Amino acid sequence: MNFQLTKDILSDLKEYILTGQDSKIISFISDLHPADIAEVLDEIKIGEAIYVFKLVDEEKAPDVIVELEDDVREKILESLTSKEIANIIDDNIDSDDATDLISELPIDKISEVISLIEDEEQVSDIVDLLAHPEDTAGGIMAKELISVHSKWTLSKTFRELVKQASDIDDVYSVYVIDDDEKLLGTLSLRRMLLNSKEPQSLIESIYNDEDLISVKVDMDAEEVALLMQKYDLIVVPVIDDDGVLVGRITIDDVVDVVTEEAEKDYQMASGISEDVESDDSVIVQLRGRLPWILIGMFGGLLAAQVIGRFEAQLSIIPAMALFIPLIIATGGNVGVQSAALVVQGLANKTLKLDNLVGKLLKELSVGLINGLICAVLLYGYAFLMDFGFELANTISVSLFIVILFSSLFGTFIPIFLNRIKIDPAFATGPFITTANDVLGLFIYFMIGQLMYSL
Amino acid sequence: MNFQLTKDILSDLKEYILTGQDSKIISFISDLHPADIAEVLDEIKIGEAIYVFKLVDEEKAPDVIVELEDDVREKILESLTSKEIANIIDDNIDSDDATDLISELPIDKISEVISLIEDEEQVSDIVDLLAHPEDTAGGIMAKELISVHSKWTLSKTFRELVKQASDIDDVYSVYVIDDDEKLLGTLSLRRMLLNSKEPQSLIESIYNDEDLISVKVDMDAEEVALLMQKYDLIVVPVIDDDGVLVGRITIDDVVDVVTEEAEKDYQMASGISEDVESDDSVIVQLRGRLPWILIGMFGGLLAAQVIGRFEAQLSIIPAMALFIPLIIATGGNVGVQSAALVVQGLANKTLKLDNLVGKLLKELSVGLINGLICAVLLYGYAFLMDFGFELANTISVSLFIVILFSSLFGTFIPIFLNRIKIDPAFATGPFITTANDVLGLFIYFMIGQLMYSL
Numbered sequence: 079m080n081f082q083l084t085k086d087i088l089s090d091l092k093e094y095i096l097t098g099q100d101s102k103i104i105s106f107i108s109d110l111h112p113a114d115i116a117e118v119l120d121e122i123k124i125g126e127a128i129y130v131f132k133l134v135d136e137e138k139a140p141d142v143i144v145e146l147e148d149d150v151r152e153k154i155l156e157s158l159t160s161k162e163i164a165n166i167i168d169d170n171i172d173s174d175d176a177t178d179l180i181s182e183l184p185i186d187k188i189s190e191v192i193s194l195i196e197d198e199e200q201v202s203d204i205v206d207l208l209a210h211p212e213d214t215a216g217g218i219m220a221k222e223l224i225s226v227h228s229k230w231t232l233s234k235t236f237r238e239l240v241k242q243a244s245d246i247d248d249v250y251s252v253y254v255i256d257d258d259e260k261l262l263g264t265l266s267l268r269r270m271l272l273n274s275k276e277p278q279s280l281i282e283s284i285y286n287d288e289d290l291i292s293v294k295v296d297m298d299a300e301e302v303a304l305l306m307q308k309y310d311l312i313v314v315p316v317i318d319d320d321g322v323l324v325g326r327i328t329i330d331d332v333v334d335v336v337t338e339e340a341e342k343d344y345q346m347a348s349g350i351s352e353d354v355e356s357d358d359s360v361i362v363q364l365r366g367r368l369p370w371i372l373i374g375m376f377g378g379l380l381a382a383q384v385i386g387r388f389e390a391q392l393s394i395i396p397a398m399a400l401f402i403p404l405i406i407a408t409g410g411n412v413g414v415q416s417a418a419l420v421v422q423g424l425a426n427k428t429l430k431l432d433n434l435v436g437k438l439l440k441e442l443s444v445g446l447i448n449g450l451i452c453a454v455l456l457y458g459y460a461f462l463m464d465f466g467f468e469l470a471n472t473i474s475v476s477l478f479i480v481i482l483f484s485s486l487f488g489t490f491i492p493i494f495l496n497r498i499k500i501d502p503a504f505a506t507g508p509f510i511t512t513a514n515d516v517l518g519l520f521i522y523f524m525i526g527q528l529m530y531s532l
Numbered sequence: 533m534n535f536q537l538t539k540d541i542l543s544d545l546k547e548y549i550l551t552g553q554d555s556k557i558i559s560f561i562s563d564l565h566p567a568d569i570a571e572v573l574d575e576i577k578i579g580e581a582i583y584v585f586k587l588v589d590e591e592k593a594p595d596v597i598v599e600l601e602d603d604v605r606e607k608i609l610e611s612l613t614s615k616e617i618a619n620i621i622d623d624n625i626d627s628d629d630a631t632d633l634i635s636e637l638p639i640d641k642i643s644e645v646i647s648l649i650e651d652e653e654q655v656s657d658i659v660d661l662l663a664h665p666e667d668t669a670g671g672i673m674a675k676e677l678i679s680v681h682s683k684w685t686l687s688k689t690f691r692e693l694v695k696q697a698s699d700i701d702d703v704y705s706v707y708v709i710d711d712d713e714k715l716l717g718t719l720s721l722r723r724m725l726l727n728s729k730e731p732q733s734l735i736e737s738i739y740n741d742e743d744l745i746s747v748k749v750d751m752d753a754e755e756v757a758l759l760m761q762k763y764d765l766i767v768v769p770v771i772d773d774d775g776v777l778v779g780r781i782t783i784d785d786v787v788d789v790v791t792e793e794a795e796k797d798y799q800m801a802s803g804i805s806e807d808v809e810s811d812d813s814v815i816v817q818l819r820g821r822l823p824w825i826l827i828g829m830f831g832g833l834l835a836a837q838v839i840g841r842f843e844a845q846l847s848i849i850p851a852m853a854l855f856i857p858l859i860i861a862t863g864g865n866v867g868v869q870s871a872a873l874v875v876q877g878l879a880n881k882t883l884k885l886d887n888l889v890g891k892l893l894k895e896l897s898v899g900l901i902n903g904l905i906c907a908v909l910l911y912g913y914a915f916l917m918d919f920g921f922e923l924a925n926t927i928s929v930s931l932f933i934v935i936l937f938s939s940l941f942g943t944f945i946p947i948f949l950n951r952i953k954i955d956p957a958f959a960t961g962p963f964i965t966t967a968n969d970v971l972g973l974f975i976y977f978m979i980g981q982l983m984y985s986l
Contacts, residue, residue, distance in 0.1 A: 085694065111743060111745075111763060113762050113763050113764075117762075117867065119570075138746070139851065145762075195628055203786060213801065221813055234559060237724055239722075239725055240722065240725045240726055250704060250766065259573070267693070268693075268694065271690055271693055271694045272694055274690065286625065289565060290572075291565075298629060306784075307784070307787055307788075308567050308571075308599075309565060309567050310567075310784045311784070312704065312767075312782065312783065312784065313766075315707075320851035328766065328821055329766065329783050329787065329809075330760075330761070330764045330765070330766065330783060332787075333783065333786075333787055335759075336787065336790065336791060337761075337790060337794070339878075340791070340794035340795070340798065341794070341876060342788075342800050342980060343798060344794065344797060344801060344872065344876060345876070347798060347801050347802055347872075347874065348801055348868050348869055348872030348873075348960065349865050349868060349869050349872075350869050350872060350873065354873065355873070355876070355882055356873040356874060356876065356877030356883045356891075357877065357882055357883065360894060360897045360898050360901070363873075363894075363898045364898060364901055364902065367866075367869050367903065368902055369897065370865060370869070371862060371865055371866060371869075371902055371935070372906070372907060372909075374861050374862050374864075374865040375858060375861075375862055375906055375909070375910070375931075377857075377861060378857050378858025378861050378862060379913065381854075381861075382854040382857070382858060383856035385853055385854045385856075385857070386854055389850060389851075389854075392853055393850055395745070396843060396846060396847055396850070397843075398844055398848070399839055399853040400835075400836040400839045400840055400843075400854070401832070401836055401857060402837060402839075402853065402856050402857060403831075403832050403836070403839070403857075403860055403969050403973065404829060404831075404832025404833060404835060405832070406857055406860075406861070407828050407829075407831060407832050407835075407860070407864075407966065407969055408825060408828050408829055408832060410823060410828075410861075410864075410965070411803050411824060411825055411828040411962050411965075412821075414802050414803060415802055415803050415804050415821050415824070415825075417799065417802075418799065418802030418803075418804060419802075419804065419808065419809070419810040419817075420810060422795060422798060422799070422809070422810065423809065423810035424809075424810065426791075426795075428809055428810065428811055429810045429811065438594070440814060444814050444817045444818060444821065445816045447814070447818055448818065448821065448822055452825060452829055454825070455826075456829070459833065477829075481825070485644055506802065508865050510763065510853060511861065511864070511865075512861065514860055515857050519857065524537065
């Protein structure tokens with residue numbers, strides 16, 4: 079059942095919509111997985127998507143709407159009445175997805191929709207989840223989980239499991255709690271089966287409490303992602319300050335956190351605001367891209383000011399203009415490298431910040447060696463091309479200093495931003511190259527002044 | 533049990549190692565999760581890590597070695613005899629991790645280690661897995677899974693599950709196969725429990741075959757990652773060409789694939805070869821960084837050649853030197869943006885390549901508008917600063933053309949690389965900025981010639 083969306087499928091579907099052949103549309107989508115239906119809806123015009131969505135059967139509709147791209151979902155939700163939205167949330171949809179849906183609605187619609195949901199447990203779960211900030215464990219957890227009491231017998235546990243599992247087809251972990259609903263441990267399928275010959279044995283004598291890893295409800299979502307990756311967890315229980323089991327997070331939700339974070343860092347490094355994709359409209363792309371180009375342009379004007387100050391020098395030694403691109407490009411490249419290593423180290427927690435001086439010293443060594451090698455090569459080139467002693471000296475020494483300086487600057491800035499609680503990824507991309515351009519030029523012309531003893 | 537590695541812990545440990553207080557080391561590590569022990573070993577000197585690793589008990593050793601950073605693992609494996617490595621793999625370690633370990637050994641040691649493993653099933657699993665390329669479903673799958681035959685009764689199934697699950701404590705899915713071991717569907721805990729009152733019922737009347745998603749053994753690992761993300765799968769069964777169940781992939785292995793891919797793209801965009809981390813030694817950093825700096829430097833020398841060709845022009849209009857940084861920096865920024873959007877779109881499959889002309893036309897629109905806005909702003913600036921008509925014209929028109937050109941160039945190159953099966957991420961970073969620098973300068977001076985009618 080590996081669905082492949084083709085142009086033919088889309089043009090057939092558009093034809094059915096145009097000619098109102100609902101039965102053909104229904105038979106087409108009835109074979110599809112909700113994620114595939116969502117993929118189709120993302121690809122067609124929004125009016126068509128709304129038309130098709132209303133033909134999706136009740137059972138699949140919740141999963142389809144969860145999988146849609148944000149802008150398509152927003153438009154489809156707008157086309158639905160509060161009652162219709164409440165119906166979608168009433169049917170089998172996990173509480174975390176239900177909460178995400180609700181929180182995307184306009185404020186005035188939220189309470190109306192909630193009041194129309196009939197399943198009382200769902201309502202209390204949603205109200206509870208809405209109270210947690212989006213980027214915490216509480217914000218990404220779901221309330222659906224299977225829990226059993228430590229004082230229960232195995233036979234009661236079996237009966238309860240059948241009851242509780244009626245909503246949840248995939249059971250990843252059965253949690254064991256005490257009378258105060260505090261999390262004690264987990265009960266594996268294997269231990270259940272091993273003891274199934276003695277249905278009167280108590281859970282407290284069977285369950286596993288070794289190596290139990292849980293997260294606090296207010297833990298940062300990214301920290302949860304790192305913890306689940308580190309300990310290779312598929313699902314992790316969430317507890318409150320008293321140790322009471324309040325929810326669970328499965329790794330598929332965490333994968334989204336990881337992916338979004340990585341994409342954000344990548345876009346920042348490329349000088350794009352975080353929410354732009356290649357398929358977005360021209361307007362959205364301009365909004366995400368133009369500001370960064372303008373920052374770069376502003377840096378270019380500053381650079382022009384710097385060169386302007388040294389115009390007299392440039393008219394005496396016009397050959398200095400030739401190496402402006404070399405100096406600023408190399409400075410930019412080195413600065414971006416250094417900053418990217420810090421940003422990545424901070425993101426995956428491999429960078430230990432308790433040794434900032436050590437980090438800068440190492441970067442200094444790398445910069446020194448890179449700088450030396452490049453400077454010697456450039457000196458050799460200048461010698462071969464017969465540029466003359468002063469120019470060869472000026473460009474080689476400048477390149478060396480600029481590489482050294484950019485290494486330190488590129489390392490220090492993101493660490494500094496991180497310390498004052500600004501996203502260090504800002505330091506990559508146009509920002510750091512621009513700053514490097516201006517400072518690199520200044521160094522270049524100052525060294526030139528020295529070398530030519532002007 | 534959230535372990536936090538501190539300087540104090542490390543200095544205590546180093547003290548124990550120095551003074552040979554093995555009992556203290558053993559009691560320290562016995563409380564730790566294998567992933568935490570690995571974290572500690574990654575932080576201390578390699579000699580110390582080897583010392584501590586030999587004190588890790590047999591049960592934890594396999595998990596510890598799997599979690600280590602690549603270079604530390606390599607060194608520790610070097611310090612072990614083939615017999616010791618075979619013992620680690622013999623104990624409870626999943627076949628996929630065992631295979632990863634084996635494939636990291638020197639060629640001549642591989643067969644020796646395999647011949648020393650006593651568990652025959654493990655040996656045949658490893659030999660089987662070694663045959664699959666690393667970046668396919670077969671290369672990341674594990675052979676450990678729970679499968680039951682469709683003709684079995686429920687009571688036989690329970691007995692078999694207890695047996696099979698003795699190795700596997702976390703059971704995520706029970707697979708149902710036919711007499712030819714072909715995958716038929718899954719058996720959920722809920723359906724087992726629901727039918728537990730009738731132990732003689734056959735599995736074929738109980739199991740679930742709806743919405744069964746599986747992957748072929750030769751599917752690309754990245755495709756598997758995207759499919760699991762799309763369908764929110766925690767685990768996916770792997771089948772061969774005949775539909776025979778051969779393994780399973782859990783999402784924690786896929787998270788690693790996703791993360792590594794994102795980190796690779798990010799490092800490429802920042803001009804770093806893929807295997808460098810902030811904590812790596814100076815030598816490793818130089819190896820990953822210097823080549824990119826040299827590429828940039830080479831571009832700088834080409835740029836010098838271009839400017840050199842126009843030296844006569846530059847001596848007539850020295851003010852043109854002022855805007856060299858502006859032109860090349862803006863071209864670079866725009867090119868990197870465009871390339872990054874394509875690379876990201878290709879990575880997460882949101883970019884549909886069947887409409888290449890449409891894609892280039894959209895990029896052209898974005899480039900046109902960006903270029904117009906920037907050119908007008910720059911013209912205004914030049915007017916205010918009283919630069920004169922020719923210079924204002926030259927820099928504005930050049931900027932416009934460079935932005936347009938860089939947009940198209942940055943879009944086209946990664947698409948082209950992708951088509952000829954080269955990683956499109958090469959097009960980001962120093963490569964594209966360097967190419968843009970040289971071509972941007974050429975455009976700039978040609979426009980200058982025109983405007984000043986030289």
